Amino acid sequence: MKQLLTSLSLLSCLFLVQVNCRIGTRIVGGNVAKEGQFPFAALLTIETEGFVFVCGGALLNEEWVLTSGTCTNNIVNVTVSLGSTSRDENDPNRVTVVSTVVVPHPDFNPDQILNDIGLVKLSEAVEFSDYVQPIKLATINLPNILHPTVVGWGQTADDSDPATDLQYAQLNILTNEECQLIYGSQIVDNMVCLNGNNKESTCYDDSGSPLVVRPIGASSLQIVGVSSFFSGNGCEIGEPSGFTRTYPYLDWINSVLQEA
Structure with a gap:
């Protein structure tokens, strides 16, 4: 076991x-997802002290993205990309917002993977479209x-x-x-x-x-x-x-x- x-x-x-x-x-x-198939899907590029890594997330409203506690723990800042099904930064459907406000669950325990959930607040509200929806x-x-x-x-x-x-x-x-x-x-x-x-x-x-x-x-x-x-x-x-x-x-x- x-x-x-x-x-x-x-x-x-x-x-x-x-x-x-x-x-x-x-x-x-x-x-592979089609354009607009999952308009809530977020790509999170996360910066910590000396490291950069990627997580997923889901847009809940104009200002908040739901993700894991792992992706909101000891974070310096987060770049949130919405609207695109590609990592191509030139995708015309792509909306990018930087955030410095992350909220891991207060009882998140990384040692035991307990309460592994967190929230990211966008620095500005996003506009909804066919490709960006909560x-x-x-x-x-x-x-x-x-x-x-x-x-x-x-x-x-x-x-x-x-x-x-x-x-x-x-x-x-x-x-x-x-x-x-x-x-x-x-x-x-x-x-x-x-x-x-x-x-x-x-x-x-x-x-x-x-x-x-x-x-x-x-x-x-x-x-x-x-x-x-x-x-x-x-x-x-x-x-x-x-x-x-x-x-x-x-x-x-x-x-x-x-x-x-």
């Missing part, structure tokens, strides 16, 4: 003993019968370069009891584990990437989780990826958005 490591990398990357949240990868086995927070916990989609910029393989285009993949939910058989008791209620039918997985640079569903009767996608960790055995072997459920944190998220 794989156990959770208590050590961190200098970039606050979260580790499980064969499960780690390696920063800087893309979705393995994913598809996503709603789901107001129910994630049912096991759904097949969520993860959207991110991470690597597509363990040894590949970061993705140049936004990727997405549909995943299957494991019960927490099933996930605990693989990763141990560190898998708690506020986490959810998923895997793909063809070894689809999150990978490096996918930390903070949104997990989304379209609930029955809903007209649009809603966010139910943010990417937190994946197997330390590698992205391509088919072991589950881990996400922080957003539903348990609705009160905290809304309080930050309202008080700002």
Whole structure:
């Protein structure tokens, strides 16, 4: 049984003993997103003391992006890119905003990957368009019968370069009891584990990437989780990826958005 490591990398990357949240990868086995398909998707280029790395995120309103605690911990500044499905800085749909205000969850514990959720406040409000739109927070916990989609910029393989285009993949939910058989008791209620039918997985640079569903009767996608960790055995072997459920944190998220 794989156990959770208590050590961190200098970039606050979260580790499980064969499960780690390696920063800087893309979705393995994913598809390339079309322009405007996921207009809430954010690319976060994050600067710490001496390091630069990439995370994913989701636009919640004109000023706030939801991501992981890992991507808001000990940060100097964040460059948030919206509207583009490419890393090409010349993409005409691209909107770039710099932020110095990040809010990790007050109980974020990088050693145990607990409460791995955070918020980034944009330095100026963004204008919505066909390519830049917010996503709603789901107001129910994630049912096991759904097949969520993860959207991110991470690597597509363990040894590949970061993705140049936004990727997405549909995943299957494991019960927490099933996930605990693989990763141990560190898998708690506020986490959810998923895997793909063809070894689809999150990978490096996918930390903070949104997990989304379209609930029955809903007209649009809603966010139910943010990417937190994946197997330390590698992205391509088919072991589950881990996400922080957003539903348990609705009160905290809304309080930050309202008080700002």
